[in-house]
Amino acid sequence: MSQAAERPYGDAGTTPAVPGPEDARAQQAGSGAGSGPPGMEKVLTRETTSSRAAAAVIAAVLVIGLCGYALLETAVRAVGQPPWLLDPQTAAERATALPAGVPPLLLGVTGAVLFAAGLFFFLNAVLPGRRARHVLADPRAGVVVDDEVIASALARRARLAANVTQEQVMVVVSRRQVLVNVRPTSGVPLRAADVQAAVQAELREMALSPMPEVRVNLASSGVIGA
Amino acid sequence: MNGTPRLLNRLLIGILGVKLLVIGGLLVLLATVPAVGRWWQGWSAGLWDGVRGLFDRTRFPGQTMSWLWIVMVVLLLLVIALMVAWLAQQGKGRANLLVAEDDAGEVPGYVRIGGGVAEQALRAALADRPDLAGATVATYEFRGEPALRIRVQPRQGVAPHTLAAEVSALVEALDAVVGKRTPVLIHIGSGARSRFGRAERVR
Secondary structure, three states: HHHHHHOOOOEEEEEOOOHHHHHHHHHHHHHHOOOOOOOHHHHHHHEOOOOOOHHHHHHHHHHHHHHHHHHHHHHHHHHHOOOOOOOHHHHHHHHOOOOOOHHHHHHHHHHHHHHHHHHHHHHHHOOOOOOOOOOOOOOOEEEEHHHHHHHHHHHHHHHHHHHHHHHHHHEOOOOEEEEEEEEEEEEOOHHHHHHHHHHHHHHHOEEEEEOOOEEEEEEEEOEEOO | OOOOHHHHHHHHHHHHHHHHHHHHHHHHHHHHHHHHHHHHHHHHHHHHHHHHHHHHHHHOOOOOOHHHHHHHHHHHHHHHHHHHHHHHHHOEEEEEEEEEEOOOOOHHHHHHHEEEHHHHHHHHHHHOOOOOEEEEEEEEEEEEEEEEEEEEEEOOOOOOHHHHHHHHHHHHHHHHHOOOOOOOEEEOOOOOHHHHHOOOOOO
């Protein structure tokens, strides 16, 4: 929502689908059907989920850095030179004596930071990581559409149906729901059912999978002079 | 569409995550609970004694240094090489050829059609459309055969299904030209150009 409010036009927005663990696998399997020739399902599931490449790059760089430092100290030790920062043997001895020798606050904060980093990587590995995209039915090619594009198309349709300006409509598309917020012009009556019907017709034409539900919100206060 | 090893990514990230979680949790417990500190000192001292014994037993004959240090250097180098290999796997999978086949005609030889043919034909066909803020086409290798990835960025308010149908018609025209149905993925996305560019008002 906040994401959409920052936009200059304010009529398009997406919210990334919040993953529900129980239906994750079933939905991924189901979302591939209906677009493109057979064999495309694999591509479509890959396109609608995150590849975790960013986290993988961070992890690899982290491990390379750590191993590089350890390599330096070990190699220095192996050829019998004085250590650069910390001799591996001294490091191990300090680690065994741990609560002693380090201020508890520093130790606790370091632990908390490491814990948070671990949580980041762990959740990246475990969560389904669905992207804010829908699959569109097409006989020839596999088609994926960003939710933002769907939202702006629906906002245009809702704007025409409600006969208001672009700034008075905001649409949020999530995986299973489309939320249409309309602020009517003051003094001009507006029926939510009309907007709902128009948006639903557009959605039916799109034939998304999974098909989201439409909810229309009319603001109680109108806009003056729009 | 690209060849990023997703399962491997998740596996390795998960392993690193669990390790960091355990180390971080242990450090927090060491800082806060004294009983954990006592247990840790006893347990790790035993472990460290074992390791030191191992180092003593693996000395070079007649010298004070253990050859385990050299083994460690080799192992660390191996880990770094594996990490670099893992990095190189991310986002790979671009291909150059769209078709590479024996055409079974009278002239001996192979027919090869570069991916640039499809890429440039489609890009040129999509370039002049007023409802698009940008389009890119790339050839990828998917399961050993070439596939096309078409990414279009429509302006605000463009209906995605009509756009998809029109791009799909272009792809079918390309099929007729090339003589082979390549798998195609159409990604209708949004970027900075479609977000901040002017909206399409007339169609």
